[in-house]
Amino acid sequence: MTKAMRSPGEAQHEYREIRGFASFDDPETLSYVDSDGNPKFELIRQTDEFRVLRRRLTTFIFPMTALFLSSYLTFVLLSAYAKDFVSTKVIGVINLGILLGLGQFVTSIIITLGYARYAKRRLDPQRQLLAEMTGVEE
């Protein structure tokens, strides 16, 4: 899969064909690959498709990071400074602290699966779109 992408000019060629006559005036401005087959990253970076992808990624990962870090730190700080509270017995001798700790396991699974789902639905299609548009893939 990875080798096919780099064959010089191939993807670029296809792209020009699709654009048809419009590319005759100034073919260079429409290509996202230079004459050596290297992607023009500055240009790609400014496309709307890339901006959308970047926004989708960051609006997921940063809030989620804040969420799981604060939930983890809450558990840690309660354990250190609210000893009596977390020592409350809930099920037999199992106390609230142990349950809060196990709760971290559950949130970790939920966030992991949530991210996998989000990436599949919102990130991967956008990456595909960007790759098709620029004619550059992995």
Added chain:
Amino acid sequence: MPTTGNPVLNLSVFAVFVLITLYIVYRASSRNVTASDYYAAGSSFTGAQNGVALSGDFLSAASFLGISGGIAAHGYDGFLYSVGWVVAWLVGLLLIAEGLRNTGRFTVGDVLAFRMRQRPVRAAAANATLVISFFYMIAQMAGAGGLIALLLNVTSKWGQAILIALVGMVMVLYVLVGGMKGTTWVQIIKAVLLLLCVTLMSVFLLGKFGFSLSAIMQQATENNKLGEAVLDPGAKYGFSAMSKLDFVSLALSLVLGIASLPHVLMRFYTVPNASEARRSVVWATWTMVIFYLCTLVIGFGAMALVGTDKIAAAPGGENSAAPLLAFEIGGAVLLGIVSAVAFATILAVVAGLTLAASASFAHDVYANVIKRGNAEPRREIRVARLTAVVVGILSIIGGIAANGQNVAFLVSLALALAASANLSTILYTIFWRRFNTIGTLWSIYGGLGSCLVLIIFSPVMSGAKTSIFPDIDFAWFPLGNPGLVSIPFSFLCGFLATIFSKREPEMTAKAAEMEVRAISGIGART
């Protein structure tokens, strides 16, 4: 001591295991020709295989022996390790895995130096990798020594030192023969075995107590001198305001350090694309959740059936909880199996670490700094192998010095170092465009340096009776784990050094390339 079982039986289970894995490593690596094969296994593993190997990197001696021992000795305070280890995966999944995979090839230095001036940054990254790996290896060596000492019932310090040296040499041999592909296969095999082993033990224990975790913990309180208080926080860290801070500091190092370890970062390169990298972290998360749930059962099970005092008195100290429990419930055979799996665990992790350290030296320092990018690949691999030997010898010496300390605790120091030197730098370089060479150097050296200094002058090194040098006292930093200070410090260093130094206009093209590649994966395999 009667609890060690039959040394001959133990040793034969071992020998068989070592020979089988060595054979697999040899087979897997027979086509180890290019540098890419040696360091990144030619990026040929699937997400699932790599995910199991990734969790294998983490289900180390520290996790298995150290955490179950920590719980068996300190109850609730040991449980913190389990939680930290699991949550730490999210840092890897959300912030690091894909961006790193898309911009680097073999080492952390590849990513950090991507849009910076090559030589100083690569050298800095390699220094950080070597220091972190060294600390992490010490923990593994100490764990291996304790384990073998328990099996063979060797109680003298000298005898244990010789065992650590022998075990260390076997491990280095694995790396020399195997490279990344061999190491990955060992990781996969041992992760599966370890997972089976802890799951069966946990199910058995739960069954014995009528499938009630509460009943196990109830029984455990009767075998600990703290009684029911061991189930509450504070058994290890609850005595003063300072030890509470130490607890928080440890928690922070755990959650931020695990995904910043060089050998874990390197593992993200062995998959063919970013979605496989993501899939492998998802796989690893499942494995980890199951494993750390089991450590909770095994830890309290060991406290209930073996008793805290007996564990503390055994060769290897706290680290012997799981093997002793195995002997208690399954006799000499189960002890042999559990120990062999634990040993394989250490072996595989050390192999991964040695590989990361040697790759970093050979690829970053030798090929890119000394030879300025013109190194012959075959010579580069030779340098990598030589480094592996040197790193191995150094960590054997360190392991002998640290023998008897809880390995999970020793690992937490390596985690503090990793979080301080790597995490801030990786996040800045992937997500902050303005970040520059000066900022990179400050955040690596600032984090690494402050962390090292604080460890040296902490109670871990001197001044307390549990210190490595108990007879002298030069400690002035009160916390056992420096993460609380050194991690924010490295973020601050990187930030200030960047905004107070000049922009690097000649790097804008590289910065754009890095941003596009990290986020979209475009052009990642050139």
